[in-house]
Amino acid sequence: MSVPLRQQYRVARYLLGQRMKGMRRYPLVLMLEPLFRCNLACAGCGKIDYPKEILDRRLSVDECLAAVDECGAPMVSIAGGEPLVHEDMPRIVEGIIRRKKFVYLCTNALLLEKRIGDYRPSPYLTFSIHLDGNRERHDTSVCRAGVFDKATRAIRLGLEKGFRVTINCTLFQGESAAEVAEFFDFVTELRIEGITVSPGFSYERAPQQHVFLKRAASKQLFRDIFKQDKRRRWVFNHSSLFLDFLAGNRAYRCTPWGNPTRNVFGWQRPCYLLVDEGYAPSFKALMEETDWERYGTGRNPKCANCMAHCGYEPTAVSDAFAHPLRAMLTAWSGPRTEGPMAPELPFTYERSLESGTIKIPVHSISNGRGDS
Numbered sequence: 001m002s003v004p005l006r007q008q009y010r011v012a013r014y015l016l017g018q019r020m021k022g023m024r025r026y027p028l029v030l031m032l033e034p035l036f037r038c039n040l041a042c043a044g045c046g047k048i049d050y051p052k053e054i055l056d057r058r059l060s061v062d063e064c065l066a067a068v069d070e071c072g073a074p075m076v077s078i079a080g081g082e083p084l085v086h087e088d089m090p091r092i093v094e095g096i097i098r099r100k101k102f103v104y105l106c107t108n109a110l111l112l113e114k115r116i117g118d119y120r121p122s123p124y125l126t127f128s129i130h131l132d133g134n135r136e137r138h139d140t141s142v143c144r145a146g147v148f149d150k151a152t153r154a155i156r157l158g159l160e161k162g163f164r165v166t167i168n169c170t171l172f173q174g175e176s177a178a179e180v181a182e183f184f185d186f187v188t189e190l191r192i193e194g195i196t197v198s199p200g201f202s203y204e205r206a207p208q209q210h211v212f213l214k215r216a217a218s219k220q221l222f223r224d225i226f227k228q229d230k231r232r233r234w235v236f237n238h239s240s241l242f243l244d245f246l247a248g249n250r251a252y253r254c255t256p257w258g259n260p261t262r263n264v265f266g267w268q269r270p271c272y273l274l275v276d277e278g279y280a281p282s283f284k285a286l287m288e289e290t291d292w293e294r295y296g297t298g299r300n301p302k303c304a305n306c307m308a309h310c311g312y313e314p315t316a317v318s319d320a321f322a323h324p325l326r327a328m329l330t331a332w333s334g335p336r337t338e339g340p341m342a343p344e345l346p347f348t349y350e351r352s353l354e355s356g357t358i359k360i361p362v363h364s365i366s367n368g369r370g371d372s
Contacts, residue, residue, distance in 0.1 A: 002237055003237065004123065010102070011028075012321070015318075015321050016321075019321075025257045025292070026257070027072065027260050028074070029075040029258070029310075030068060030076045030077070030262065031259050031271075031310065032067060032261075033081065033261060033263035033264070034058055034059040034083065035058050035081045035083075036050055036081045037080070037081050037082065038080060038081045039111070040108055040142050040143070040147070047080065047081060054264070058264070059262070061091045064092045064262075065092070065096070070283040075103075076096050076101050076102070076104070077104045083107055084107050084110075084112065084115050089118075090118040090119060097124045097125060100124065102126070104126045105128060106168060107128070107129060109129045109130070109155070112154040113150075121162040121163045126163075126166055127154075127158050127166075128166045129151055129154065129155055131151055131152075131167045131168075132171075132172070133169070135148040135149065137179065138151075159192070164193050165193060166195065167195055169195060170197075170198055175221060178228065180221075184229070185233070194236055195236050196237045197238075198307065198309045198310075199218040199221075199305075199307050199308065214305050215305045215306075218246070219248030219307075222246040222247045222335070223248065223337040226335045227337045229334075238316075240330040240335075241317075241320050241330055243335045244330050249335060250342055252312050253296055253345065254295065254297060254306065254312060255311065255314045255315045256271040256292070256296070256311050257270075257292065257314075258310075258311070258317075259271060259314060260283065260286055265279045266279035266280060267280040267282065267286040269290050270295040271310055271311060272310065273306065274302055297345060298345040298348055
């Protein structure tokens with residue numbers, strides 16, 4: 001695991017505090033989306049599918065910092081849209097750092113070379129650069145030529161200036177394990193801090209729906225990818241048990257409250273991936289009034305193929321905290337890539353074939369195969 005000891009210690013202390021308070025649900029990472037406007041129109045993203053008046057909206061510095069204080073999570077992931085488009089982003093980041101929160105500034109890096117002088121290296125700040133693969137794969141994913149080269153130049157610049165730098169990678173249909181492994185080798189040689197990786201979530205607003213992986217295909221792909229790292233050179237910005245989950249070895253429930261989202265509409269229910277489930281006026285209302293039992297794989301058809309880290313990493317972290325020996329052994333051995341996969345959780349919803357409506361909950365309906 002690539003996360004520095006200072007961050008591991010502070011997050012572990014936070015988790016211990018929540019457990020000692022008897023908290024059943026608590027946030028791990030605040031997903032802060034100060035705007036939806038972006039300077040790219042990626043094939044697998046529906047975030048910019050809003051009218052101009054929505055894309056022109058911004059959360060203010062005060063609104064962003066109030067969300068950080070209200071939520072209380074030890075880590076903040078600033079996404080969007082493209083955060084560097086926000087003219088007050090340096091002040092937002094500075095305010096979060098003053099609060100001793102670890103902030104991951106997610107960016108496609110098109111503006112980073114120009115704007116990097118607005119930031120100072122800090123153990124609390126990480127530039128998380130979006131790269132979906134090697135040059136051809138990434139430029140196809142973001143629907144623009146030349147983005148890969150600009151992003152990799154920005155990575156090198158950030159590292160030269162002493163910043164923490166990670167890459168976040170989303171995998172889609174048509175990936176080959178060998179190609180992904182080659183990409184992971186490349187970014188590892190850049191000496192980034194770590195890799196964040198996840199199967200793409202099928203945003204309903206995304207312009208190209210055919211690019212998204214199904215759940216069973218995702219598990220097999222990750223097994224095939226992990227087999228490629230024979231020397232264990234890659235460093236992931238994930239818990240060992242989340243990687244084991246991606247390889248199909250653990251049947252986890254999604255814990256969407258672990259990564260609550262604050263955006264220009266309010267506090268999004270249940271997570272930043274589902275755009276039509278409504279908003280809460282406050283973090284307290286989000287946590288207390290959301291019907292969490294309606295969401296997650298097996299509970300809602302919208303979540304059927306989701307294996308995204310925003311929902312399952314908090315589950316894995318909680319499992320690791322409860323079973324540290326299990327987590328350490330998995331970290332030492334790596335994800336299992338052979339043998340049977342963990343059975344899928346049973347369905348607790350059914351779709352009416354005549355009306356297309358969803359009935360939740362019902363008696364458990366097993367898919368009969370232990371997998372999707």
